[in-house]
Amino acid sequence: DGGITQSPKYLFRKEGQNVTLSCEQNLNHDAMYWYRQDPGQGLRLIYYSQIVNDFQKGDIAEGYSVSREKKESFPLTVTSAQKNPTAFYLCASSITGDNTYEQYFGPGTRLTVT
């Protein structure tokens, strides 16, 4: 089965702690993306990567960090500097990063920080 997976589905953390969200794809896609989804808002781009060992900030990168050491994996760390981290986080991948092909989304991770 080809697809994109995210784990865990639900994550709870105390304020001040860093937390890493996992995203793995076996679609052999070059590009991967992290979005944040808040109620009543469209998806907002946090970071994206068009190729291994390279990534760029999206529209709301502050307080987040990523790495792309392997083509299949694009973990997102939500740091303690992120002022409002509670949200639904979505990872996506695409054949290429030039926005000419659809993005495939994972099931999402709901992060709650208290």
Next chain:
Amino acid sequence: GESVGLHLPTLSVQEGDNSIINCAYSNSASDYFIWYKQESGKGPQFIIDIRSNMDKRQGQRVTVLLNKTVKHLSLQIAATQPGDSAVYFCAECYDKIIFGKGTRLHILP
């Protein structure tokens, strides 16, 4: 505000009727458009796409219409079923992809 949006935040449709969900986009340079379906607590699921050199594309029970003159995109779902209940949102693509906020489709029994 966002350049891609939907005219109605919630649409209620009788089961068996056709549903039409609308989307306006603002960038005339956008050349690729996608409709996604998102069920509660899940990731968005690709439904259908259309490129700017087309004005209509059909899938299984779904049709996307593109009107470049007025920068309007619509998703038509034929014979709406309870399983169609979800949030539907469009995306426009040029050098970046912008997602709309979504329309919630509610199926009446």
